[in-house]
Amino acid sequence: MNAQMFFFIVFALIAIISAVLIMALERIAHRVVAMAFSFFAVAAIYFLLGAEFIGIVQIMVYVGAITILFVFGMMMTEHRNVGFGPDPRKTQQILGFVGVGFLLAFMLYAIVTADLPNSGEPYVGSAEIIGLELYGHYFIAFIGSAFLLTSALIGAVVIARKEAD
């Protein structure tokens, strides 16, 4: 089992375990850190797939920016003594688990039975090609996402600021 498979297994496990930890841990701080780890593992998988640029962007945006954002979110909402006590919707928990479990089973079954042809050597996309595509084929989408980001920025500020009463 060559090196690539080994690394894939390692990072996949990290990603899955940290995802589970987000759900399972008690303290909110630990859960956010688990989130960071899972994002990091996903970035590693991108590297495995030869998409360095996406890997880099993933690290910068997810592991960096969004995790910090969540930390702020967590701090703002006085994370220390927030104990929710027993969750009254026990049945909903189980139902949720069973439902999602079935969904997962469906997906895996579908993935396993789907006979995707193996494309031989992997395609390595470099930043330069992505750049060309962004400014070429997807130029409108690119400008759209720009607008999206600015509006999100302004929106977030407007929503979150204290009403000037």
Add this chain to the structure above:
Amino acid sequence: MCHGILKEKGVGMMHYAWLIPVFPLITFLILLVAGRVLKEKVAYIGIAGLALSFLLSVLVLLERIGGETYTYVLNWMTVGENVVTMGYEVTALNAMMLIVVTLVSLVVHIFSKEYMKEDDRIHVFFAYLGLFSFSMLGLVLAPNILQLFIFWELVGLCSFLLVGFWYFKPEAAAAAKKAFLITRIGDVGLLIGLVLLFNRVGSFNYAEIYTAVEMDQLSAPMITTIALLIFLGAVGKSAQFPLHVWLPDAMEGPTPVSALIHAATMVAAGVYLIGVMYPLFLASSTAMTVVAYTGALTALFAATMALVNNDIKRILAYSTISQLGFMILALGTAGYVAGLFHLMTHAFFKALLFLGAGSVIFAVHHRQDIRDMGGLWGKMKVTSVTFLIGSLAIAGIFPLAGFWSKEEILASTLINGDGFLFLIALVTAFLTAFYMFRLFFKTFTGEFKGGDLNDPTEETFNEQAAWEATQSAEVGLDAGYEERKVYPNHQEVPENEPRENAGLMTFPLMVLAVLAVIAGFINAPFLGHQLEAFLTAGLNVGTQPHGALWLAFLSVAVAVAGISLAWAMYVKGFIREDFFSSKAPSIHKLFQNNYYLDDIYLAVFVRPTKEISLLLWEMDKTIVDGVITLIGSLTSRSGKAMGKHQDGQLQTYGLVTVFGGMVVIGLAFAVRGYFG
């Protein structure tokens, strides 16, 4: 003389026969519009109109005696292929009826000018009288049975309006409605009869019906059903046995109305109908027997009730029913001329009796109980004499009209009918004589038993009291049935004298009295049965039966026996007045309450219908409507129930979506090959 002049012009008076009903119609329209303004003078317009009609009908009769039937018809409506026509026709029977109706109507108009003079709605009264005369004359002139039916119902409407003339009296309102409803039952029978006739014969005209009957296009059972249905119409209108209950109550109307409508003309319409459709009746023997027996039964039945009644107008009403029974008995036993002859004579002397009663009532200030009257012979000379003539005529004493026509009826019953019918006829003749003279003696002989005429406690009609009465008593079809009120003031108080009425009231009495005397001679045997020749010319109604001489003596004997019995009881007092009633109190009670028929009809027909309708209404509200409201509330309730599950928890929605998604995936997966 004038008859001759018109002849040269070649235009017979019969062509103008349509004017006869139009004159009263014109008076009706004038009075309807300008009635309130004319106040007193309305009577003159009414009288003028009727006088013209009477004059014209005399001319028409004179011309018709020689000539033959004149018909004039125009297209009224097209039904599919066959055309329904309307118009007018002057036959022998019509001409006679025209004279009877216009004469009696004219006389009643003159009488009511005096009788109704202090009533503030006199213009409405004369308008309705004009409308009634128009519809009665229209009925008589109808060339086909549909037009007869149209005027038949209009006559019913006028009787409704005139009986209910004093509408503020609850009894009058109830009586008017009852009269219209019960005659309506008969009318529906007649309607179905004429509809069947139209379907079988293809047209309403008498001529075509007669030919169809002759060539027996109709099957025997069909003829009998049609005849019986038409007879049902006659029973309704001429108040024969099952449907007679409305006539005594119709006395609530003013007396001139009773004289005109419920004595002479409208009630005779039933007999006229049978006369007009006589070939149809002749064609089915079962119908004839039914007609005969109903007539006989009604005659006897009504006579018994007249024996015990104490209201002057109700006695005359029962006597009318009884005399109509006689006419129908005559028609039932193939005595076509006998029945119609009696119709004519009866119209005159019954109108006379009613108007006489009217003038008596007018004199004693609108009280009608004969126990309060008496000794009027001295005070009201003309009325008493004319009333006596009328009573003698109806009893059938020799020279008077009643004798001739009743003798004819007895003859036809004896010859064509069976012995039982003849027996009933004789007994009824006897009872007629008895109750008529009971009435005569109690009202005109002895001393005046009525108290002071303008006594304050007298029963003046005040509306408020009457309204409370109806509120307490059960309002509805049977309002006004309580026992006749006994008048409070029965003790001897210096009364002021009832005086003879003005000329305008006594003149009609005299005219009718003369007619009651001479009317009989036109069909007298020794003058060669003129009326019979006139009526049966051109009609095959079989040979008219004529009784032997002994029959004449028998009928007079029976009449005299009745009169003497009454004389013995009520004048001389050999027999105590309540001799019979004490002997058989229960029978007396039975007769007094007209065999409890009103209550029976009430219990059998009126109340169950109301009960059923109330039940149906409840059912309608709860079941038929209930189902709809149920569906309505069902949808809204289920909507609310569903709403409870939306509790705002986002995550429950998420979960439901996931499960929904999976179901869809599962379905797609399961049927993935099916739709190919």
Add this chain to the structure above:
Amino acid sequence: MMANMLIWLVFLPLIGAILLFTIPKENVNVIRSLATIVSGMALILTVIIWGGFDRGVSGIQNGTTLPWFDLGFLQINFEIGIDGLSMPLLLLTTLVTTLSIFASFSIEKRVKEFYIWTLILLSGMLGVFVALDMFLFFLFFELTLVPMFFLIGIWGGKMRSYASFKFLLYTGIGSGIMFMTFLAIFTKGAEAMNFQGTSFSMIRLAEIFANPANPEVLSEGVKAALFLGLLVAFAIKLPVFPFHTWLPNAHVEAPTAVSMILAGILLKMGGYGLIRAGFGILPDQAAKFATLIAILGLINIIYGALLALVQTDLKALVAYSSISHMGIVLLGIASFTHSGMQGAVFQLVSHGFISALLFFMVGAMYERTKTRTISEMGGLSKSVPILAGFMLAAAMASIGLPGLSGFVSELLAFIGIFGASADLIPAAMTIGIIAGIGIILTAAYLLWAMQRTTFGPIKEKFMNLPDARPMEYVPMVGLLALSLILGVYPHILSDVINTTVIDIVSRIGG
């Protein structure tokens, strides 16, 4: 020229309604006079068409067919035209609406909207009677529904919202069923001609159903189902026994003018539709269901009469009497004889006038005595003799007194039912006789009501009521005169109806 006159007639009221929008709410008199002028013009137009109407032709006259929209094989065109059946009803509509506008001068609340809705309703009704294309028929049918809903809902009595909703739902379901049946008829028609030359026009479909290209498509079962669908749809509109409960509520709550239109014209659309669509397209089915229709008619007569006997509210009594009179229409239709069918159409017209008059009188009485319960009223003919006189005349007309139009239609319907062939309706004789009892009951409940309201001693509070105002004379005298004319000389109407009736009945083999 005559053809586009019909188009003008249908859309004139709509134009009037739009004009009304421009007038400010305040000057009520201008609004009222404009409304009267518009409906008066519609009336004049109808009279001109009536004059120009060719009595001889039994088919469609003044027909115009304008392509409206076509989607491949679905060809819907604006096809209108009149014949002996719809001409009298057209005249009835304009006459009753004009007179009811006169009757509505006593309405003070939101006058402008009232007349806008009335004019839209008028154009809807006219449209229904001229439409020959099923789709168009349905469209106008719905167009009458909405204004009626608002007219009852806004200007009605206390329980007006309940009544208007019930009316809307009932007739809405009815028109829903009708539309589905129309679509089914269209598709079956298309199949029968395997999809060429198909159309929504009733006339064309009648021919298709008469001789389809491939007959096995139109099996007996299918045609029976289609006919039943139509029967149910129109039974709801012409209230037939199980579906009638909306009528009393709608009438009791509706204002006088609206209930005049509702009773006068809207009920007739049910009868007209049944004859036009039901008997026009599926005559053989109609013959098969003749006994059912006759029995339904009979139930209507007796049930309506019995219920009217015990009503406490005068307007509900008149509503149930309408149900009873519509029973006579069913009886006439079911008999499949010339006179029966002619009687049915005659009854549609005559009942239109008489019930409008009756409702007007009840409304006028209500305006004065402020009560409709019969037991509270009494002796009104002393204080309002003229109104009481007209009310009695209206009651007499409704009873079917000869000389007024009610009698002629009853007579024709009776001749029809008694003349019905035995194999068509086996029990025709018994049905006729029981219907006779219905007539007696009609006389009973109407006279009893008259006795308790106008006769009898008067109560203090009704002592000095104002008698008829000049404006009220117009509808009273107008409607009574119309009924009188039709009663005295029915030839005017019968020769218009006759040729078409002979054609309809001949198609059924009558």
Add this chain to the structure above:
Amino acid sequence: MVSITLFLALAAILFCIGLYGVLTRRHLVIVLASIELMLNAVNINLVAFSAIGPFANITGQVFTLFVITVAAAEAAVALAILIALYRNRNSIDVLKHDLLRW
């Protein structure tokens, strides 16, 4: 060479964990985190197909970029809402926020 099914399986697993988190966790921040996780799972798929899918080309990665930008914007706005929500209702427990109903 790692076949694509493995990557897809990984993505599916991560996606389902994220979904579970959204549906059941009570802490709003965790719910948002799970949403981010689900988005990542999607990205893995995109990149996997763009790298070793049947017609490997760059568009997968371009789309991943767009997804990331959207995710970032969404996270920002979500947290802003969270803070505003917390300030008004001073609770971040999902059960408390059930105003959005009939």
